[in-house]
């Protein structure tokens with residue numbers, strides 16, 4: 001076990017922490033930027049310590065399971081998976097640790113192959129399609145003068161984009177959303193027995209959905225991302241196997257939506273509280289990307305992920321044992337005052353010497369960062385162009401947070417607005 005005497009004790013599952021994690025990070029930064037949650041592991045929030053940790057993949061492994069069965073989404077709980085849950089999982093296709101849950105050299109190979117599919121060039125080519133999806137979503141609610149932002153806009157935008165680029169049917173997006181929510185929570189949260197059963201069913205259903213589609217793309221490639229992922233060969237590397245592809249597809253599906261949904265929701269809340277900024281972005285849409293970057297620093301949708309120590313190690317005076325869980329607290333590093341002075345201040349003109357860690361850092365840096373940035377940019381360009389006088393409907397909104405210390409977003413953001421001229425007709 002980790003020596004809990006030498007670090008601040010933190011309870012990540014505490015409701016107060018989930019509502020305002022930044023208070024916890026400020027406390028950690030008053031000492032060495034490291035804390036311990038006795039139920040989970042050691043939390044690293046100091047920017048430089050975290051940067052070194054993220055680069056050191058041989059000591060801080062991303063492989064969540066300690067065997068070769070690959071990611072099972074069974075939560076970060078330490079208790080063994082229950083027999084009835086194992087039985088459900090026995091119907092899943094065999095998979096291996098891949099990309100997000102792989103270490104070099106496998107990770108390097110996966111990254112090379114997937115980078116081709118999500119390259120800045122491929123993402124830029126999606127711009128017209130993303131704008132069209134955004135426009136259609138706004139068309140659907142604009143005449144009402146009101147919108148429930150998360151389900152009517154912030155969820156369907158990224159999920160539709162992901163469905164389109166994976167080349168799967170748009171009518172399946174709500175099924176993806178359902179699987180995605182369960183599996184994300186299985187990657188990063190503590191799960192109850194019942195929740196584990198639900199996640200196990202989602203894993204089996206996702207495999208049943210994608211295995212035939214992977215086989216079809218092998219036989220008959222098209223120009224969608226799935227075909228690129230299935231058939232790409234780089235530097236003489238063999239294409240990805242189905243056991244590698246399934247977890248990578250599920251990562252793209254999962255990482256590709258809830259994160260971007262919460263980025264849009266978190267950014268909207270910032271603007272609702274700052275009229276001057278909202279007005280500035282309306283008159284200077286070129287500043288929208290800077291606003292998006294500052295949201296990714298100040299209130300990022302992914303607060304943390306995880307690593308596992310592969311050997312006994314000492315980090316900022318804390319003793320770790322091989323197998324201990326270590327939590328890279330990306331959002332905590334974003335509030336390190338040594339790197340971001342007055343971190344509590346939201347400032348899109350903040351001079352930066354080092355990048356924020358809202359997309360992580362090092363070899364596992366978010367593979368979809370360019371896509372997420374583009375979606376958020378287009379979302380706010382279109383929202384601010386077409387909606388005027390945007391206000392929070394505080395009666396219908398629920399500004400408490402989703403029950404996760406890792407994924408950070410509001411439950412319900414209801415808005416009223418007027419149609420902006422010249423878009424009134």
Ligand code: HEM
Pocket residue numbers: 099100101111251252255256257259260263300301302305306330357358359360361363364365366367368369371372
């Ligand atoms: C605002 C939106 C997003 C945020 C905040 C976000 C955040 C992150 C973070 C923090 C990591 C690092 C994980 C680690 O090192 O443990 C990561 C990795 C990853 N993200 Fe994202 N992400 C977002 C959007 C996306 C999108 C749109 C996609 C795909 C289309 C995506 C795909 C991935 C993948 C595949 C990885 C694993 C990369 C690797 O292990 O090499 N993400 N993301």
